[in-house]
Amino acid sequence: MDAEKLSKRLLALIEASGIAEGEVYVRKTRGLEVTLRDQDVERLQNTDAGGFALRLIDDHRMGFVHSSDLRDASIERAVEKGVDLARNATADEFNSLVEPAPAAGKVETYDDTIASVEYERKISLLKDVETLCFAYDPSISKIADLSYEDSEVETVIANTKGVFQQSSSTRFSVGVDVVAERDGEVESGGERSESRFFEDLDPPSRLASRACWKATSLLGGKTLPTQNAPVIFNRDTGYALLRHLFAMIDGRNVADGLSLLGGRIGEQIASPLVTVIDDATISGAIGSGRFDAEGTPSGRTVIVDGGTLRSFLFDSRSGRKAGSTTTGNARRDGFRALPAVGYTNLFLEGGTTSPDEIMKTTESGLLLLSLAGWWMGINASTGDFSSGAKGLWIEGGEVAHPVKKVTIASNIIDMLGAVDVVGDDLELRHAASSPTLRIGEMKIGGV
Amino acid sequence: MMKRRDFVKLTAKGSIIALGAPALLDLVARDKLAAADVLPPELKGVLKAALANGGQFADVYLEQVDRTTVSLAGGKVESVECGIHRGGGVRLLSDWKTGYSSCDSWEEEELKRVAGVASQMARGGGEPEIEDFTRKGERGIVAYEISPDEIESARKVEIATHADTIARAYDPAIKQVRVNYTDEIKRIVVANSDGVMVTHEVPLVWITVSTLAQRDSKQQSGYIRRSAKRGFEYAGLAFAEEAARESARQAVDMLEAGEAPGGEIPVVIGSGGGVVFHEAVGHGLEADGVERKTSFYTGMVGTRVGSDLISIIDDGSIPNLRGSFDYDDEGTPSQENVLIENGILKGYIYDLLTAWKLKAKPTGNGRRQSYMHYPMVRMTNTHLLPGDSKPEEIIEATPNGIFTRHLGGGEVDTTTGDFTFGVREAYLIENGKIGAPVKGATLIGNGPEILKRIDMVGDDVDFWPGTCGKGQWVPVTSGAPTLRIASITVGGRG
Numbered sequence: 001m002d003a004e005k006l007s008k009r010l011l012a013l014i015e016a017s018g019i020a021e022g023e024v025y026v027r028k029t030r031g032l033e034v035t036l037r038d039q040d041v042e043r044l045q046n047t048d049a050g051g052f053a054l055r056l057i058d059d060h061r062m063g064f065v066h067s068s069d070l071r072d073a074s075i076e077r078a079v080e081k082g083v084d085l086a087r088n089a090t091a092d093e094f095n096s097l098v099e100p101a102p103a104a105g106k107v108e109t110y111d112d113t114i115a116s117v118e119y120e121r122k123i124s125l126l127k128d129v130e131t132l133c134f135a136y137d138p139s140i141s142k143i144a145d146l147s148y149e150d151s152e153v154e155t156v157i158a159n160t161k162g163v164f165q166q167s168s169s170t171r172f173s174v175g176v177d178v179v180a181e182r183d184g185e186v187e188s189g190g191e192r193s194e195s196r197f198f199e200d201l202d203p204p205s206r207l208a209s210r211a212c213w214k215a216t217s218l219l220g221g222k223t224l225p226t227q228n229a230p231v232i233f234n235r236d237t238g239y240a241l242l243r244h245l246f247a248m249i250d251g252r253n254v255a256d257g258l259s260l261l262g263g264r265i266g267e268q269i270a271s272p273l274v275t276v277i278d279d280a281t282i283s284g285a286i287g288s289g290r291f292d293a294e295g296t297p298s299g300r301t302v303i304v305d306g307g308t309l310r311s312f313l314f315d316s317r318s319g320r321k322a323g324s325t326t327t328g329n330a331r332r333d334g335f336r337a338l339p340a341v342g343y344t345n346l347f348l349e350g351g352t353t354s355p356d357e358i359m360k361t362t363e364s365g366l367l368l369l370s371l372a373g374w375w376m377g378i379n380a381s382t383g384d385f386s387s388g389a390k391g392l393w394i395e396g397g398e399v400a401h402p403v404k405k406v407t408i409a410s411n412i413i414d415m416l417g418a419v420d421v422v423g424d425d426l427e428l429r430h431a432a433s434s435p436t437l438r439i440g441e442m443k444i445g446g447v
Numbered sequence: 448m449m450k451r452r453d454f455v456k457l458t459a460k461g462s463i464i465a466l467g468a469p470a471l472l473d474l475v476a477r478d479k480l481a482a483a484d485v486l487p488p489e490l491k492g493v494l495k496a497a498l499a500n501g502g503q504f505a506d507v508y509l510e511q512v513d514r515t516t517v518s519l520a521g522g523k524v525e526s527v528e529c530g531i532h533r534g535g536g537v538r539l540l541s542d543w544k545t546g547y548s549s550c551d552s553w554e555e556e557e558l559k560r561v562a563g564v565a566s567q568m569a570r571g572g573g574e575p576e577i578e579d580f581t582r583k584g585e586r587g588i589v590a591y592e593i594s595p596d597e598i599e600s601a602r603k604v605e606i607a608t609h610a611d612t613i614a615r616a617y618d619p620a621i622k623q624v625r626v627n628y629t630d631e632i633k634r635i636v637v638a639n640s641d642g643v644m645v646t647h648e649v650p651l652v653w654i655t656v657s658t659l660a661q662r663d664s665k666q667q668s669g670y671i672r673r674s675a676k677r678g679f680e681y682a683g684l685a686f687a688e689e690a691a692r693e694s695a696r697q698a699v700d701m702l703e704a705g706e707a708p709g710g711e712i713p714v715v716i717g718s719g720g721g722v723v724f725h726e727a728v729g730h731g732l733e734a735d736g737v738e739r740k741t742s743f744y745t746g747m748v749g750t751r752v753g754s755d756l757i758s759i760i761d762d763g764s765i766p767n768l769r770g771s772f773d774y775d776d777e778g779t780p781s782q783e784n785v786l787i788e789n790g791i792l793k794g795y796i797y798d799l800l801t802a803w804k805l806k807a808k809p810t811g812n813g814r815r816q817s818y819m820h821y822p823m824v825r826m827t828n829t830h831l832l833p834g835d836s837k838p839e840e841i842i843e844a845t846p847n848g849i850f851t852r853h854l855g856g857g858e859v860d861t862t863t864g865d866f867t868f869g870v871r872e873a874y875l876i877e878n879g880k881i882g883a884p885v886k887g888a889t890l891i892g893n894g895p896e897i898l899k900r901i902d903m904v905g906d907d908v909d910f911w912p913g914t915c916g917k918g919q920w921v922p923v924t925s926g927a928p929t930l931r932i933a934s935i936t937v938g939g940r941g
Contacts, residue, residue: 040544043545049534062527065531066532068532086527142740186862372866381659381667409889411940
C-alpha cells in the first residue's frame with residue numbers, strides 16, 4: 001500500500017461526492033515483537049497492517065468511517081458509507097476540520113537504521129538482560145516476561161481545506177518483569193525502556209538492575225498503621241499524578257464542563273514548585289511529532305507555570321467548543337479511533353534537589369515504588385486519587401523497612417498544592433514523565 | 448436502500464468483477480460462510496506454507512468485523528462511525544515456539560506470504576502433513592435475531608439520543624451526559640493443521656452512559672455499561688433507558704457522599720461484584736502463568752485455596768453473555784470449567800499451546816483481540832456460584848463496615864496475588880443497616896487470602912460486562928452474588 005497514493009485517491013473521491021468537508025487519515029504500520037525465554041526466542045510476531053479513516057462533515061453532521069479493506073470497490077463504498085452516515089447524523093456546530101498552517105520545524109522521530117539493525121542484535125540485547133537479571137541476586141527466581149518490540153509507522157493526513165501532512169516515525173522498546181522470592185515470600189518488579197532511536201534504548205545493565213532492585217527491595221515488606229504522612233513519588237510513580245492531572249486539562253472534559261479546573265485559568269492551583277509542560281517538538285522524545293492527528297502543527301504548551309494554571313490541551317473540536325483554539329493535541333489510537341485530546345510529552349519540570357537529598361530531609365514518610373489501580377479513580381470532575389501502594393518507609397531520612405498492603409488517598413488538587421520539594425532527576429523516558437517529588441501529606445490506609 | 452446482506456448475495460452470485468476480483472474466500476465470508484466447502488483447498492495451501500520449514504502445528508485465523516458506533520455528548524451526536532475490518536493471521540508452532548504474522552487481507556497470496564513469515568520460526572524441513580478438515584457447525588450460544596448491520600444508522604442515533612434524554616430527565620442535578628453505543632458482527636474462520644475447521648458469527652452490542660451530577664459546589668459522576676453477545680433485538684430503547692437511569696441515579700445518589708473510611712474493615716460486596724474473582728483468582732488460574740510457574744496457584748490443584756463457600760466457574764458457553772462464543776479463536780468449543788469447588792482448586796483454563804505443554808485438555812479459552820494478535824489464555828464469563836444467604840441477611844449480620852453497590856475496574860499482580868480494585872458506589876453499614884454514601888474507596892488485598900476471608904455468600908448472582916486487558920483486550924463478564932469479606936484493607940480518606 002502506498003499511503004500517499006491512497007490518500008490522494010480518497011481525497012478525490014470525497015471531493016467528487018459533493019460533501020462539504022472531508023478528511024483522510026492513512027496509517028501504515030510494520031512491527032516486530034520478540035519474546036525471549038531461557039536464552040531462546042519463544043515467540044516472534046510480525047505485523048504488517050494499515051488502513052484509513054475518513055471524517056466527512058456535512059452541515060456540521062459528521063460521519064466517520066474506517067477500514068482496512070483497500071480494494072478499489074471497497075474504498076469507493078467506504079466514501080459512500082461515510083457520506084450516508086454524515087447525512088443521517090444530527091448536527092453539532094463544533095464539528096469542522098482544521099485549516100492548513102505552516103508545519104513546525106524539524107522534529108526527529110525516525111530512525112533510518114530500523115531496517116538495518118540486525119535481528120541478532122535485538123536478540124542478544126534480550127539475552128543480556130536475562131543473564132544480568134539472574135546474576136543480580138539469588139532471590140531473583142523467574143522472569144515473567146522479557147520482550148523486544150520495534151515498529152515503523154507512516155501517516156498521511158489530508159483534508160479538503162488543503163491540509164496535507166505526511167510523516168514517518170519509529171519506536172523501539174524493551175521490557176522485563178522479574179520475580180524475586182525469599183523465605184516463601186514473592187515480589188515482582190519490572191522496567192521498560194522506549195525510544196524513537198534504537199541507540200537510545202537503555203543498556204541491558206540498567207534494565208536488569210532497575211527491575212531487580214524494585215522486586216528485591218520490596219521483599220520483607222509490611223503494612224503500616226493508618227495515618228497521614230508525607231509521600232515521595234519517584235520517577236516510576238510520579239507519572240500517575242500527571243495522568244490524573246491530564247484528565248482535568250483534557251480539553252474535551254473542559255469543554256463539556258466535566259473538569260474541576262474548568263474556568264480557572266490564571267488561578268494558583270498547585271504549589272509554586274509545580275510547572276507542567278506538554279511539548280511535542282522535542283527531537284527523539286517518544287511523544288514527539290511534527291503535527292498532530294488532525295494535521296495541526298505541533299507545539300509546546302505551558303499548562304501550569306509555577307503553580308498557576310495557564311492552559312488546557314485541545315484538539316480542534318474541543319478548542320472550538322471551549323471558545324479557545326487547538327493546541328495541536330489531537331491524538332488517535334490507530335486509524336480506527338476518532339481523534340481525541342491526548343498529551344505528547346507531558347512532564348513536570350525538574351527542580352534542584354537530588355532524590356537522595358529529598359529522602360534525607362524526610363523525617364518519616366513513604367517512598368512509593370509501585371502503584372496498583374491508580375488509574376481506576378481517574379475522574380476529572382472530583383479529582384479524587386486513591387491507589388494501592390508499595391514502597392519503602394523512611395524514618396529519620398533513611399530507609400527503615402519495605403511497605404506493602406497499604407493504600408494512599410488524597411485529591412489531585414490537594415496533592416499538587418502540597419508538593420514541597422521537586423527533584424533534579426527528570427528524564428523524558430516515557431510520554432508522561434515526572435522527577436522525584438514529595439507531597440507533604442497524604443492519607444495512608446493500612447491497619 | 449438495499450440491505451447489506453442482500454447486496455452481498457448479489458455480488459456473490461453475479462457482479463464479481465465490479466468488486467475488483469476479490470478472493471473466493473471473501474465472497475464465502477460475506478455470504479454468511481454458507482459455502483464453506485470451497486474453503487479447504489485454499490486454506491490447506493496456506494497451512495502448508497506455514498509448515499514449509501517444519502514445525503508441529505499451524506493455524507490460520509480469518510476475521511471480518513463490521514462495527515457501528517454512535518457517540519453523543521452535551522446532547523449532540525458527535526459522530527456516527529462505521530468500521531470494516533478484515534484480515535488474517537497465521538501461526539506456526541515449532542518446538543513450543545510461536546511464529547505469528549498477519550495481514551489486512553483474505554487473499555490467498557497474501558495469506559501465503561504471511562505464512563512464509565511465520566514459518567521462519569522453524570528450522571527444519573520436510574513435507575508438511577495437513578489433516579482433512581472437519582468443519583464444526585454453529586452451536587447457537589450467541590445466536591441472534593436481527594443483524595445490526597441491517598439496521599439504518601438513524602435508529603442507532605435514536606437509541607443514543609434517548610439515553611441522553613432519559614438521563615437528563617432523571618434529576619435537575621444531571622448536568623452532563625455522554626453516551627456511546629456500539630454494535631458489531633464479527634465473522635471468523637479458523638482452520639488448523641490437525642483438521643479443525645470452524646466458521647463462526649459473533650454479534651455484540653454495547654452501550655455506556657456517563658453522567659455528571661452537580662448540586663451546590665458538589666459534583667459526582669455516574670457510569671454504567673451494558674453489553675451482550677446479541678443482535679439488534681437487544682438494543683432497543685428500553686435497554687438504553689435502563690442504563691441511562693441507573694447512571695443518573697448513581698451520580699445523584701453519590702452527591703452527598705462523605706469520605707470512605709481507611710483501614711481494615713468488613714466489606715459487603717453487592718451482587719454483580721464478580722470483578723473481585725476475575726482479578727483476585729481468575730488471572731492466576733490462566734495456564735500461561737502456571738506453565739511459566741509465575742502464578743501463585745502453580746501446582747496447587749487439589750489443595751484448599753478458599754473457604755467452603757467458594758466455588759468459581761469460568762464458562763464461555765452461557766447463552767449470549769458478553770464473554771460467550773460457540774468456539775474460541777482457536778476453534779475449541781466453549782465449555783463450563785470448574786476452577787474452584789467448595790474451596791478446593793480443581794483446575795486451570797487453557798488455550799491449545801498451554802494445554803499441550805501441560806498435558807491437559809484445551810478448555811476453550813484461547814482468545815485474541817483481533818487477527819493482528821496471537822491467541823492467549825483468557826477468561827470468558829467468570830463467576831462465583833451462589834450461596835444460601837439472603838442479601839439483606841448479610842447486611843443485617845454486619846454491625847459495621849462498607850457496602851459496595853458498584854465496583855470499578857481492578858488489577859492484579861498474578862505473581863504475588865496482590866490486587867486492587869476501585870469502588871464507584873459505596874455506603875457505610877451501621878448497626879446492620881445501609882447508611883450514608885461514601886466515595887473514594889479503593890480495596891486492596893491478596894487473592895489467596897481474600898478467598899479464605901469470605902464468610903457469607905448470597906443467593907443473588909448478577910453478571911456485569913467488562914473488557915479485560917492482558918496486552919490484548921477481550922470482552923468478558925464477571926458474576927457474583929452479594930458476599931461478605933470479613934476484613935479487607937479499604938483505602939479512603941475518612
